[in-house]
Amino acid sequence: MNILRTADLKKHYGGPPSGAALVRALDGVDLAVEQGEFVSVVGSSGSGKSTLLHMLGGLDRPTAGSVEISGQPIFAMRDDELTIFRRRHIGFVFQSYNLVPVLTVEENIRLPLELDGSEPDGPFISQVIDLLGLSDRRRSLPNQLSGGQQQRVAIARALAAKPAIVLADEPTGNLDSRGGLDVMGLLKISGERFGQTIVLITHNPQIAQMADRIIRIEDGRIAS
């Protein structure tokens, strides 16, 4: 069964009304991902990978085309419905982390759960924090962390709610090769344990190889 599905997905920036040059960040993407699949997305810088992931996660509205999750077209939902759907079913790791600067590591990780008003699974969260090597950093603020540590906080936050889908934008970009492999191991374990579907962007061929399938993006289209 396809849990994720896009049809002729387009996202354009700029263009006539704004006066800026038209950028076709996504130019007709048809993609289907099966339940439980681990997919990696590769492509050169500026090819549209992040844009695609934002659309899959319902974080930004496409110019044209649709995204269906479990057969439900997500952009047909009202804004707040989509927000609630997102926080319950999708874990997102941003390329630029997007941690809330005034919250500590642990508070950042629990934030999506607290916003949803659901009971955080304490032991599970502690386990994730341990596995990501953040145990002695629980009470630090994001600006006291290194880039790699911030990235790991962003990963922990995405996993905390045990979402059905994990979308990760270069989650290993700021980690050394050892750290990168650790994160991949964690994602795989979590994926198997909770039956999660994972879509991961990476520039690292070795990491891309660890996925079930590799999708290559070029100029806003799927090349292979």
Next chain:
Amino acid sequence: MTGSHDRAIRRVTRRSLKQNRSHTLFTVLAITLSAAMISAVCGFAASGRQMVFDFLGQDVMEAQLYSATVYTVAAVFGAILVATSIIIASNAFRASAGERTRQFGLLGAVGATRKQISAAVVYEGVFLCALGIPLGLLVGNAIHLAGAGIVDALFGEVNAARMVHGANGASELHFIYVFSWPATALAVVVSFATVLISAWLPARQASRVSPIDAIRQTRPSPASAQSVQLSPLTRRLFGCEGGLAAKYAKRHRRSYRATVTALAISVILFIAVSFFASGMERSMAAALPYAGVTAGAEYIAAEDRRLPPPVSARVADRLAEYPGAVIHLEETTEDGQALTVWLAETDDVAGFRAYARSVLDQVIGAPSAGEYRLNTYDASQITAGQRAIMLAVRLFAYGFVALLTLIAVTNVISTVVTNLRLRQREFALLRGIGMSKRNFSRMLGYESLLSSARALLYGIPLGSALAYILYKGFMGSVEFGFAYPWTAVGISVLGVLVIVFAATWIAQGRIRRLNVIEALQE
């Protein structure tokens, strides 16, 4: 949605307020000051009304007239104040709107709904008001108390000289502090609404765009797309830093706008209110043509039964025969009633009144009810009362200018500080790529000059226009020429430059002390 959902939101809001301590402080200060001003203005209006009624009695026509004057003045000032508070409070929030938009974007990205983001806004507003409004009411009542004390002390001299005589044997004017619930409620409601509306605007902006756009803050900005052209003159005058500063000023138009708005409003109000105050002073002199008037006689009848001019002239001649009396004759018509008044400057009020009575009875005949009325009265209460009220109003107007300037100054400092703090990273980058501290100061100096000039460019014409409107609408009834408020304009130009440079100097001191890496990490 229950409270537990919003615990996280409240935590984020509280922490942000705590982290941006200086901004929070200035915002609370702005709220405090505007609440104080509103409650003081309302309080003074209440005291003024009390004074007039105590002195002249509730149902005397003059009392109604004067208390109406008090209310009109209070209403004009109140309206200016409310408008200023709204603009200034929303300005304080606008200075940090970019930062807040980003924060709301971050929260939206991890699953905060619009409702939760509104909750954050309301929570922040309540928090700021809970600090600012009670403080403001305290300060406002203190201003009211002190102001009432000063005015009452002034009246003490008037009272000691036994210059005034009121109704029911009242011979003393008192301007006392009265606590007024309506005034208090008005101050609370206006301040609270102002803060909520101002806080709401960036939240609405953030909830309209996608979280991704809010985080990137990609709002269409025409200035950023087109290349920024500099005139050769700018380059010649200000060198490389000037060029850089001009580029930043053009690209950062939005962040400058808050400062420029705050300054322009201060200038507008300063010019208009100074004009108003000095106009008040001159109209005071103009409104008291018969400085020595102490007694009056009047004849009131239906319009078609008005007194023929020869008769009123004959009465005036007869009244002038009273030893030492100087007579002023006035005739007016109002609401179908013709009024003829003889006002007298004399030392002996009682004697003149008795004499006037007999003259009126002789020349016009004893009043037969329903057709006309003859009156004699003690007129000294009018002029002295008028003078006292004018004095109070003048004090009030100048006090108002002073406090308004204070509000404006806090606001300007707050926007400058916020603006520079938000750009800390950018400054660190510039320093990181080799800009010296000297260059940096010159760049900021040039930026200060640009925003001052912009503010004056808007503020002076608009302030003059507002002064003219006040002149036309408010004092049109009193005769005096329109004198352009040159002094106020001069003070504004100087004041703006001093305030902007001082604020920039204070704010940049902090940035200069930070090292490049610290600033980049913030």
